[in-house]
Amino acid sequence: MSRTVELTVPMPARLATLRFPKALDDRLHHLLDEQGLRGRLTPAEKKEAEALAGIATTLSILKLGAQVKAAKA
Template sequence: MSQTVQLTVPMPANLARLRFPKALDDRLHYLLDLQSSQGKLTPTERKEAEGLERMASMLTILKLGAQVKSLK
């Protein structure tokens, strides 16, 4: 039997303005460019790129949530 749990988490008003730090964004783009040009990354580089991508995706989801909430 599956159950659904819904949580309401208050979002800070300034969350929509939050940005991924430039150094991390630059590093992620560097790794993605490296993968495109060389065809693959080392295992360490791949883990780093995956971690940075997860962080960027989570930030995007949080920002979208804040924007939707501001429209209500």
């Protein structure tokens, strides 16, 4: 039997102002540019790009949650 579970997680409003650090953003863009130019990344570069993209995605989700909370307040 399938069930849906809904969780409510408190989201501090200050999360809405978080930014991905510029150095990490620059590195991710560099890796993506390299992939575009060379058509591929080394295994280490691919692993790094995937990790940075995962962090950026998580940060975006946290920011969105904080913005939704602020809009409801």
